[in-house]
Amino acid sequence: MEATPQDSGGADRTAVAVAGGTGAGGAAPGTKDERLVRVSRLTRLLQRPDLGALMGVIAIFLIFGGFDASPNHLWFTQTGLAAWSQQAAFYGIMAVPVGLLMIGGEFDLSAGVMTGATAIVMALLVGHLHWNAWLAIVGTLVFAALIGLLNGFVVVRSKLPSFIVTLATFFVLRGVSIGGVLLVNHGSSQVALTGTSFPGLASAKDVFGSSFASSSSLPSGYQTAILWFIAVTVLGAWILGRTTFGNWIFAVGGDANAARNTGVPVGRTKTMLFLSTSLAGGLVGIISFTQASSAVSEQGVGYEFYYIIAAVVGGCLLTGGYGSAVGAALGACIIGMAFQGVIYAGWDSSWDFAFLGIVLFLAVLVNTFVYRRAQRARR
Amino acid sequence: MSDNAADGGAQAAGGGTVADLVPLLEVRDVAKYFGSVNALQGVSLKVYPGEVTCVLGDNGAGKSTLIKILSGVFQPDAGEVLLSGEPISLAGPREARAAGIATVFQDLATIPLMSLWRNFFLGQEPTVGWGPLRRLDAGQARAIMRDELLKMGIDVRDPNQNVGTLSGGERQALAIARAVYFGARVLILDEPTSALGVRQSGIVLKYIVQARELGKGVIFITHNPHHAYPVGDRFYLLKRGQLMASVLKSETTIKGLTDMMAGGQELEELSRELMGLTGSADAPDAELAEVARTLSEEASAEPDGTAS
Numbered sequence: 274m275e276a277t278p279q280d281s282g283g284a285d286r287t288a289v290a291v292a293g294g295t296g297a298g299g300a301a302p303g304t305k306d307e308r309l310v311r312v313s314r315l316t317r318l319l320q321r322p323d324l325g326a327l328m329g330v331i332a333i334f335l336i337f338g339g340f341d342a343s344p345n346h347l348w349f350t351q352t353g354l355a356a357w358s359q360q361a362a363f364y365g366i367m368a369v370p371v372g373l374l375m376i377g378g379e380f381d382l383s384a385g386v387m388t389g390a391t392a393i394v395m396a397l398l399v400g401h402l403h404w405n406a407w408l409a410i411v412g413t414l415v416f417a418a419l420i421g422l423l424n425g426f427v428v429v430r431s432k433l434p435s436f437i438v439t440l441a442t443f444f445v446l447r448g449v450s451i452g453g454v455l456l457v458n459h460g461s462s463q464v465a466l467t468g469t470s471f472p473g474l475a476s477a478k479d480v481f482g483s484s485f486a487s488s489s490s491l492p493s494g495y496q497t498a499i500l501w502f503i504a505v506t507v508l509g510a511w512i513l514g515r516t517t518f519g520n521w522i523f524a525v526g527g528d529a530n531a532a533r534n535t536g537v538p539v540g541r542t543k544t545m546l547f548l549s550t551s552l553a554g555g556l557v558g559i560i561s562f563t564q565a566s567s568a569v570s571e572q573g574v575g576y577e578f579y580y581i582i583a584a585v586v587g588g589c590l591l592t593g594g595y596g597s598a599v600g601a602a603l604g605a606c607i608i609g610m611a612f613q614g615v616i617y618a619g620w621d622s623s624w625d626f627a628f629l630g631i632v633l634f635l636a637v638l639v640n641t642f643v644y645r646r647a648q649r650a651r652r
Numbered sequence: 653m654s655d656n657a658a659d660g661g662a663q664a665a666g667g668g669t670v671a672d673l674v675p676l677l678e679v680r681d682v683a684k685y686f687g688s689v690n691a692l693q694g695v696s697l698k699v700y701p702g703e704v705t706c707v708l709g710d711n712g713a714g715k716s717t718l719i720k721i722l723s724g725v726f727q728p729d730a731g732e733v734l735l736s737g738e739p740i741s742l743a744g745p746r747e748a749r750a751a752g753i754a755t756v757f758q759d760l761a762t763i764p765l766m767s768l769w770r771n772f773f774l775g776q777e778p779t780v781g782w783g784p785l786r787r788l789d790a791g792q793a794r795a796i797m798r799d800e801l802l803k804m805g806i807d808v809r810d811p812n813q814n815v816g817t818l819s820g821g822e823r824q825a826l827a828i829a830r831a832v833y834f835g836a837r838v839l840i841l842d843e844p845t846s847a848l849g850v851r852q853s854g855i856v857l858k859y860i861v862q863a864r865e866l867g868k869g870v871i872f873i874t875h876n877p878h879h880a881y882p883v884g885d886r887f888y889l890l891k892r893g894q895l896m897a898s899v900l901k902s903e904t905t906i907k908g909l910t911d912m913m914a915g916g917q918e919l920e921e922l923s924r925e926l927m928g929l930t931g932s933a934d935a936p937d938a939e940l941a942e943v944a945r946t947l948s949e950e951a952s953a954e955p956d957g958t959a960s
Contacts, residue, residue, distance in 0.1 A: 515787040517777040520766075524774055527763035534761035536746065536775035594765040 322588030323600030325639045329586060329632075330603050330610070337614030348617050351491040358495065361609025362502035363557060365602045367576070368583035369509040370553040372601030374546040375584050376513070378526035378593030379428060379435040381550045382577050383420070383442035389572030390450045391417050391558025396464035396568035397457060399471055406473035406563075410481075414555045420446070421551030425544030435547075447574060454570040465567035474563070482563030498560050502602070505553065509598030522546065526593030582629060583608055586636035607632060674737040676701045676869040677722070677753065677838045682731035684717050691717040692893045695731075698886075699838060699869040704860060706880040707873045708913050709890035715873050718890070719842050722871070723755040724748035735838075754836030756827045756844060764816030768808060771815050772797040772830050800833045801826070804862050821852035825859045832863060839863055840871045845879050857883050877909040889913055 341348035347356075367384055374381055394416050398409035424442055428435045454462055466474075480497065487494030513519040521542045524532035533539050554573075562568050585591060586607055587600025611629065615622050675698040684692040692714045699705045709715045720726040722733065724742035732739045735751055742748045748755070762771045769790065778789040778796075794811040801808050804825055815823060824844045831839055841860065845853040860883050863870050874880050880887060887904065889896040889912055897912055904912075 511787075515790075517779060517786075517788060520770055520774060520777055520788065523766050523770065524763050527765045531761040531763055532774065534745075534755075534757050536749070590765075594763065 321597070322595060322640070323597040323603060324588070325636060326587040326597075326600045326603035326607070329636060329639075330606050333607050333610050333614070333632075337610060337618060340614065340618040340620075342619040343617040348614070351488070353613070353617065355491055355493070355495050357609040357613035358499050358502075358606070359609075360612050361606045362496065362498040363561075364576070364579050364583055364608050365502045365605030366498070366505050366557050366560075367550070367553050367580045368587070368601040368605040369505050369598050370546070370549040371577075371580040372584035372587060372589045372596055372598060372604075373509055373513060373522055374550050375581070375589045375591065376526045376593060376596040377522045377543055377546045378529065379543055379546065380439060380581070381424065381547060382436065382439040383424065383446055384439075384550050384554055384580055385573045385576035385578070386443050386446045386450070387417060387420065387551050387554030387573070388557040388561065388576065389568070389570065389574060390420075390446045391555040392562040392568035392572055393450050393454055393464055393558075393570060395559055395562045396466070399474065399562075400464055400466045401457060403471070406471060406477040408473070410477060410559055413559055414552060417551045417555030417558070418548060421548040422544060424551065425547035428547065429540040429543055443577070447571065450570045462570045463567055464569075474566075477559075478563045481560045482565075496564070498564075501556065501560065502605075505556075506598060506602040509601070513598050518542070518545070523594060526590075526595075528594070579608055579629075580605075582633045585640075586633065588640050604636075607636075673700060675699055675734070676736060677871075678734040678737075679718075679722070680732050680734065682718075682721060682728045682733070684721060684726060685729050690893050692721075692728075695890070695893075695895050697888050697895075697898070699871055700885075701837070701869045702864055702867045703885040704864050704870045704872050704883050706884035706887045707871060707890060708875065708877060708880055708887060708909070710875055710913070712892070713890040714893040715875075715890055716842070717893070719755060719840055719871075719873060722748070722753060722838075722840055724753075749834075749836075752835055752837035753840065754831035754834070754838070755840040755842065756824065756831055757842055761827055762815045762823050765814060767812045767814055768818075768826065769794045769797045769811040771826065772800070772833075776834060796833070800829045803866070804829045804832075804859055819852055819855075820848045821855035824848075824856045828859050828863055832866060832868060836868065838869045838871065840873070842873050843875070844872070845874060845876065853879055875913075877906060877913050881906040881909055 338348050341353075347353045367388065371381060371384055391413050395409050395413040398404045398412050399406055404412065420442065424435070424439055427433070428438045431438065451462070454464060458464055481501070483497045484494035485497060485500070513522060521532070521537045524535070524537050525539045525542045529539050557573075558568075561572070583604030584596065584601040586604035587597060587602065589596030589601060608629065611632065612622075612625060615625055615628065677699040679695060679697045682692060682695050683690070695714070695718060697705065697707070707715055707718065717726065721728050722742075724745045724747050727741070727743075733742065734740065735753075740751060742751065742753070745755075763774070766774070770793075773793050773796075778793055779786050780789045780792075781787050797811055798808050806822070806825055806829070815826065818826065824841075828839065828841070828844075844856050844860075848856060857879060860870055860872055864883075864885075872880060872884060881901070884901060886898065886900050887909060888898045899909075899912075
């Protein structure tokens, strides 16, 4: 049969040609390849899901630099850097695993409350049961892991949307942490350490809730949470881009059925992703407790949406199958900058949310546009 | 109708090439029931290496049930499946794959948003390094994929390209090449051309021939005799869960195949009815008239039909 003009044109533009077929005709193979390499470099850059987030970080950084109304113009100093990066760290440690989960096609709405609930667990283990702080850290992580496994197990087994399942987990955790703390703590919603010596707490604080690189220009230094943020980002990027498991994450989010047909353990992959978000929640809980030596119920409630915003701004598709760990980390930086920038600009911080909403919308708009362009440029 | 010419006559008509060969895959008198429904009954077929075995049938003929038995999804309620003459029991898709039976599903089993090489090795990724540093061997994966697709006659220029940018035919080819690379001896292709245009179907048919040339036993499931005839070596016709006929290519023509399959008379009747409907009312419905014309054309199918 004769191919229609559109058909043969389509075959010409795609980078795969049927050897000896009619569609590949035209220029000699050598020249054609050269042209394709040049095109593919450009499109490969455009195709990077985190490109939009990187441009966003630069734009937001410069914008708030321009609006900086703080005395001595702190934005471009180490003080400014320390201030926004510590906020970014708290969002970013969560945003990276939440982003991976989103690429895997699921949501975890219990991620925010998890950071608070684990801080309370640790506070109770240290303050009320007088566990060694390091043992309490293990206990806290075990608690987080169990919740994550439960989330994953229920989602995989019940085949219900994770949106609903983790929403239920969110409310249960929230209720238990409010009610439980009131019960144990005789009517107070804050679990604070009273007394003098808590074994292991000092060394645990050094690792999780301390600061580093203090200098004359920055006496308080940078929070260790920033190092954890960097570590989580590197780990997430490594897993997603370089490992077999990362390949499976893209696959289960892209098309779970096709993934199953090719032998990918879909249920196990998703469960591991839920496990990683709640373990990250445990890490944030441990960091915030060791920093403050106290924990408040309802801490972290509502933060799950910041994580999702950071991941989406970072180029993760809400529908799964596409995204980047570095992008999610950059998204967290944008949120951190926005919160700190509004303070330095002297604006009413009540406007934060409106700002975040606009950033989210613009990011999704830009990402979708860039993504579609990149896809089209390939054809 | 159990004159299994394709089975009985294989030795004679196959020109001696398959004369004394044990079939790569054989299905003997297989049946499958779902409650009171007989999805399959008394179906037997043989698949030889280096041949394309076509299973033809309309919707509801039992093609899907047969595939699912061969790919290990269902277990037959009666009869047996033999691999190289040995009876085997396929407990699941993984067992079937381990036995060398690969199914390229209708929904393709490729992920559009992932690159070619990631798709090619999905589920069986090559790695380098040790312990926590164990990582994907992307370089090797790209090289292998390029070579394997070249064997199928596809020249890949950019292994990082997303599968979503490929045409449907090329995606089928990728899935076929993947199955071949991972040791498939029997390739089951479930309606690989059903969602494709004429030209793309042609490309897929070419890859089916390529797989045959590589010595694989290919099972080509389709409802389109125009696609089956040019590439097929033996044809099995399923209807309502039973084997209606089995013929070798030398024993039939595309007209014969079409007639056997849909029943030429039925088609003609249907087209006449439709003509009557549209003609009497002075063709108020152009679409209906078009359908009728297509039907009558198909009923009197030309031997050198659409497939190429």
